[in-house]
Amino acid sequence: xxxxxxxxxxxxxxxxxxxxxxxxxxxxxxxxxxxxxxxxxxxxxxxxxxxxxxxxxxxxxxxxxxxxxxxxxxxxxxxxxxxxxxxxxxxxxxxxxxxxxxxxxxxxxxxxxxxxxxxxxxxxxxxxxxxxxxxxxxxxxxxxxxxxxxxxxxxxxxxxxxxxxxxxxxxxxxxxxxxxxxxxxxxxxxxxxxxxxxxxxxxxxxxxxxxxxxxxxxxxxxxxxxxxxxxxxxxxxxxxxxxxxxxxxxxxxxxxxxxxxxxxxxxxxxxxxxxxxxxxxxxxxxxxxxxxxxxxxxxxxxxxxxxxxxxxxxxxxxxxxxxxxxxxxxxxxxxxxxxxxxxxxxxxxxxxxxxxxxxxxxxxxxxxxxxxxxxxxxxxxxxxxxxxxxxxxxxxxxx
Amino acid sequence: xxxxxxxxxxxxxxxxxxxxxxxxxxxxxxxxxxxxxxxxxxxxxxxxxxxxxxxxxxxxxxxxxxxxxxxxxxxxxxxxxxxxxxxxxxxxxxxxxxxxxxxxxxxxxxxxxxxxxxxxxxxxxxxxxxxxxxxxxxxxxxxxxxxxxxxxxxxxxxxxxxxxxxxxxxxxxxxxxxxxxxxxxxxxxxxxxxxxxxxxxxxxxxxxxxxxxxxxxxxxxxxxxxxxxxxxxxxxxxxxxxxxxxxxxxxxxxxxxxxxxxxxxxxxxxxxxxxxxxxxxxxxxxxxxxxxxxxxxxxxxxxxxxxxxxxxxxxxxxxxxxxxxxxxxxxxxxxxxxxxxxxxxxxxxxxxxxxxxxxxxxxxxxxxxxxxxxxxxxx
Numbered sequence: 001x002x003x004x005x006x007x008x009x010x011x012x013x014x015x016x017x018x019x020x021x022x023x024x025x026x027x028x029x030x031x032x033x034x035x036x037x038x039x040x041x042x043x044x045x046x047x048x049x050x051x052x053x054x055x056x057x058x059x060x061x062x063x064x065x066x067x068x069x070x071x072x073x074x075x076x077x078x079x080x081x082x083x084x085x086x087x088x089x090x091x092x093x094x095x096x097x098x099x100x101x102x103x104x105x106x107x108x109x110x111x112x113x114x115x116x117x118x119x120x121x122x123x124x125x126x127x128x129x130x131x132x133x134x135x136x137x138x139x140x141x142x143x144x145x146x147x148x149x150x151x152x153x154x155x156x157x158x159x160x161x162x163x164x165x166x167x168x169x170x171x172x173x174x175x176x177x178x179x180x181x182x183x184x185x186x187x188x189x190x191x192x193x194x195x196x197x198x199x200x201x202x203x204x205x206x207x208x209x210x211x212x213x214x215x216x217x218x219x220x221x222x223x224x225x226x227x228x229x230x231x232x233x234x235x236x237x238x239x240x241x242x243x244x245x246x247x248x249x250x251x252x253x254x255x256x257x258x259x260x261x262x263x264x265x266x267x268x269x270x271x272x273x274x275x276x277x278x279x280x281x282x283x284x285x286x287x288x289x290x291x292x293x294x295x296x297x298x299x300x301x302x303x304x305x306x307x308x309x310x311x312x313x314x315x316x317x318x319x320x321x322x323x324x325x326x327x328x329x330x331x332x333x334x335x336x337x338x339x340x341x342x343x344x345x346x347x348x349x350x351x352x353x354x355x356x357x358x359x360x361x362x363x364x365x366x367x368x369x370x371x372x373x374x375x376x377x378x379x380x381x382x383x384x385x386x387x388x389x390x391x392x393x394x395x396x397x398x399x
Numbered sequence: 400x401x402x403x404x405x406x407x408x409x410x411x412x413x414x415x416x417x418x419x420x421x422x423x424x425x426x427x428x429x430x431x432x433x434x435x436x437x438x439x440x441x442x443x444x445x446x447x448x449x450x451x452x453x454x455x456x457x458x459x460x461x462x463x464x465x466x467x468x469x470x471x472x473x474x475x476x477x478x479x480x481x482x483x484x485x486x487x488x489x490x491x492x493x494x495x496x497x498x499x500x501x502x503x504x505x506x507x508x509x510x511x512x513x514x515x516x517x518x519x520x521x522x523x524x525x526x527x528x529x530x531x532x533x534x535x536x537x538x539x540x541x542x543x544x545x546x547x548x549x550x551x552x553x554x555x556x557x558x559x560x561x562x563x564x565x566x567x568x569x570x571x572x573x574x575x576x577x578x579x580x581x582x583x584x585x586x587x588x589x590x591x592x593x594x595x596x597x598x599x600x601x602x603x604x605x606x607x608x609x610x611x612x613x614x615x616x617x618x619x620x621x622x623x624x625x626x627x628x629x630x631x632x633x634x635x636x637x638x639x640x641x642x643x644x645x646x647x648x649x650x651x652x653x654x655x656x657x658x659x660x661x662x663x664x665x666x667x668x669x670x671x672x673x674x675x676x677x678x679x680x681x682x683x684x685x686x687x688x689x690x691x692x693x694x695x696x697x698x699x700x701x702x703x704x705x706x707x708x709x710x711x712x713x714x715x716x717x718x719x720x721x722x723x724x725x726x727x728x729x730x731x732x733x734x735x736x737x738x739x740x741x742x743x744x745x746x747x748x749x750x751x752x753x754x755x756x757x758x759x760x761x762x763x764x765x766x767x768x769x770x771x772x773x774x775x776x777x778x
Contacts, residue, residue, distance in 0.1 A: 051541070055543060242750070243770075245778065287778055297767075
């Protein structure tokens with residue numbers, strides 16, 4: 001049964017992205033429409049001005065619709081702001097059958113119990129991601145039905161965020177007369193976009209370095225082990241540069257992109273960077289080394305925060321495939337070198353494995369990883385729904 | 400006219416913008432450097448006093464966009480090699496556009512960004528449609544404003560209904576032409592006070608500097624009066640001008656550029672009167688900048704034009720001399736600042752000033768890392 005085209009919408013702090021993908025018979029996705037428009041009214045991944053945010057959505061959706069020749073009425077949306085957190089919960093049940101053979105009912109019962117985790121009223125549950133089962137102390141069980149044991153335990157990662165920011169994102173889309181089929185954590189999408197099955201099995205963490213937030217999503221021990229976001233992103237790097245050298249935000253952004261580097265290198269020496277002067281002001285030049293120092297301080301601090309979160313979740317020792325960076329910040333020179341020095345594992349820049357006429361000529365797909373992942377999520381969800389099954393194939397993911 | 404004429408560029412974007420710019424060029428006469436951009440080849444035949452360059456010729460073949468801003472945006476994106484040579488030598492630009500249509504709404508941000516990437520301070524004057532043009536057109540125009548606010552140094556947003564209110568029972572074409580003439584007249588006055596030598600002259604460099612320091616919207620008004628009491632009357636009309644919006648208030652103004660155009664019969668007392676009355680309507684800390692132009696064309700009248708800036712940043716101190724020069728490559732197209740509640744507070748560069756902080760273990764992560772870690776920078 002064929003799946004209709006899917007539209008993904010990501011309202012980022014700096015960029016609003018809308019992608020339209022056609023899903024082939026083997027679930028491969030071909031991107032046929034792309035809309036990318038600078039965002040306004042979004043701060044740290046949260047909508048702060050509805051009217052401003054709408055203008056970015058309107059233009060991005062129109063661009064994607066025109067290019068794909070598809071009328072976009074429904075979208076899946078990404079959530080990165082709102083302090084996304086993940087908490088691991090665990091529940092257990094006694095196996096009902098006298099012969100101690102685990103049944104489907106036992107699995108359903110423990111699954112329902114593990115979801116009964118009280119989250120604060122001002123927060124909303126985005127995803128419940130099943131981890132492995134444990135049966136009488138033996139862990140790592142994927143399919144317990146038919147196995148023998150007395151006590152069945154299930155671990156689950158519950159991903160939640162502040163309700164207000166999530167609903168505000170949805171409201172922006174609705175105000176543009178779009179139906180929102182789902183709200184998906186951006187870090188999850190990035191992982192879908194760039195990680196291979198081998199990487200997931202070996203253990204890998206995707207870190208999405210966005211404009212307003214930094215999100216992470218980690219696999220370890222063959223399950224999703226950690227997820228979350230921090231309201232610090234590329235804008236903080238820009239702001240740090242602006243304040244350090246007393247230059248306008250726009251100039252700081254330009255030099256960050258053109259001459260930024262995540263590490264401080266002795267090669268830089270005494271080189272100075274000439275800032276294009278603004279009319280009426282004197283020429284200005286800054287030390288390149290000082291500039292890299294400012295960037296390095298911010299990016300190293302951000303990555304250390306992520307490192308601490310991954311360590312809390314006991315993920316770090318199990319990252320056989322290392323760290324994969326995505327998002328605009330992944331284009332920063334030497335980001336992998338910085339990552340290696342902080343995490344002590346191999347680091348690489350994620351490349352979404354996807355193609356399509358709408359992507360031709362693009363220098364890098366890293367900034368589109370979240371939106372690409374949204375399309376993959378949407379395709380999986382539709383396939384699972386059409387097969388009358390719950391999500392189970394990739395994550396054992398349930399909503 | 401002095402040599403700096405060539406450095407100030409008037410840019411019209413879209414059919415409406417080109418008509419406004421053309422009206423200003425006709426009013427001002429020779430000496431105004433103006434260029435227009437549109438996708439519709441017919442525009443160049445309908446305007447005078449300026450050259451009109453075609454956007455998106457390969458995509459749209461000299462036709463209009465049919466009101467589609469996406470097409471307007473794409474046409475401008477396609478035409479970088481046409482836009483750049485026309486704007487690159489400018490030292491300051493006033494960009495006029497009529498929002499609601501395809502090129503005005505879609506292409507103006509692209510052209511503003513191109514100007515910014517060449518280091519050109521910009522004042523964007525954007526009109527919003529007449530109410531009779533319909534809700535959809537007005538909504539499209541309104542939604543474009545945040546984008547323009549980000550890409551221009553200063554933005555004046557004017558409703559056409561505010562530009563022309565002199566009677567409902569006139570032909571539509573007359574209303575359009577009247578609005579066009581009024582805005583054209585106002586822009587030509589701006590050119591006059593900036594370029595014409597006068598008793599008190601501020602010059603293009605000053606306006607450019609003011610634009611560079613602006614961080615958002617500004618407002619624009621003109622007024623004139625003649626006869627006895629003309630100074631008092633003109634100031635009164637200026638402060639109540641419909642161009643200042645539905646509820647004109649000058650309470651939050653941080654800087655004003657006031658131009659006084661009059662003939663040789665302008666008295667010192669009149670100038671003091673104008674200055675004093677306007678200052679009394681402004682906040683005490685408002686920066687007040689006066690320019691006068693004496694021209695016999697204005698004999699018997701006093702004409703006022705004012706730019707009111709609602710948000711100004713202070714000037715940055717200049718950096719130390721360089722040892723070895725390392726030139727940065729040509730600036731990239733600028734990215735927008737985040738606006739809304741996160742907008743820069745007046746006088747501050749800090750993007751996060753006045754916004755909810757990101758706290759971790761009691762530490763505000765919005766404060767630059769190098770500051771919190773007390774890293775000494777050898778700038």
